[in-house]
Amino acid sequence: MTERLTISELGAQGDGISHTPQGLVYVPFALPGEVVVAQVEKQRGRLVSIETPSPLRVEPVSPHFGTCGGCAVQHLATSAYAEWKREKVVRALRSRRLMAEVGPLLLCPPASRRRVTLTACRSGSGVQLGFNAAQSHRIVEIEQCPVALPEISAALPDLRLLAGLVAAGPRPFHLTVTATRTGLDIAADSRLPGEEMRRKAIDFVLAKGFARLSVGGEVLVEREKPVVLFGDVPVVPPPGGFLQATEHAEQVMADLVLSHLTECGHVADLFAGCGTFALRLARSVRVRAVEGNTAALAALDAAARHAQGLKPVTTQKRDLFYRPLTAKELSAFDGLVFDPPRAGAEAQCRQIAVSRVTRVVAVSCNPGTLARDLAILTEGGYRLVQVTPIDQFLWSPHVEVVALLEKRSASRLN
CATH class of the missing domain: 2.40.50.140 (Nucleic acid-binding proteins)
Incomplete structure (x- = not known):
């Protein structure tokens, strides 16, 4: 109607x-x-x-806006856009009766996204490659993306050809593309292709100068190790491994973490990933990095071992959703940062809340679960010092947040 x-x-x-x-x-x-x-x-x-x-x-910058589901608000003026995203954080905190001052949104520049996940599918007319339409499985083929780094946008025709070589059938699959210092790192979650197509895919990657191609979790070819820098520490992430979407936002987040924790003596980095914060912190403090993903933790550990001039970095594989560090275990640290997936870190925050850790940084891409976790911490005696929203996901509904907390007084350990 x-x-x-x-x-x-x-x-x-x-x-x-x-x-x-x-x-x-x-x-x-x-x-x-x-x-x-x-x-x-x-x-x-x-x-x-x-x-x-x-x-x-305002006039959208992408010719695909309105059909591609990647961006939701390209048509909104920058000032209103920034206030809309900031208000999402304010409302989430207010829903938990947290009245901390929320800073202005730190904006993300266009053409800065270093990691994109494309959807690909072989059809009767060839290979489709692009992003899903909003609330749909339909693929919108894209010729350019104003969010992605120029080297990713420029590679779209070649990525479409490569998708045709690794498509094992008509079922859609994802192609995760990461721009690294040594070239594009490409991970497809399709089934492994047959031997002939595998050879063609390997030859194609070598000819185009891509750094690495993995399919179904298996590295098919590595022309050169894909390298990213966390601060000045080189890291080789695992195939398809998690990275912050933009280097710009990552550096903003890292600066906030470092400013709050570098005067500590021993810091825990929980949900540490490949070492986004741990390896930067280790320039000035001892770090224990805890992560549930084996491949990510191995990448962090290898980077720490090969880097020069770091303070000691120890690692621990642990599923913090099911086995959070206890308040007693946390007594070894005077600083802590946690950056969990969208589900947040409720169980871990209940242990932090009754610990004696004096400085905490909470990083999250979900204001709702962050507000829940911050409420747990403030009920345990922490004070919200600063809340900063960061626009890592340009023109999308998502917003990153960094919250700095300090302990009011030592709490009784359970």
């Missing part, structure tokens, strides 16, 4: 929200203050036309 709607606010996912007698209607790509015509079905509206545009509306 076609309806004329007035948009009153912007939702958490970037959709315009209209309050109607029948309830809320969510209209992607509509902005507050606009009067629009939309095709409405089950509280979702498909934008048909804009009768009254918002003064906050």
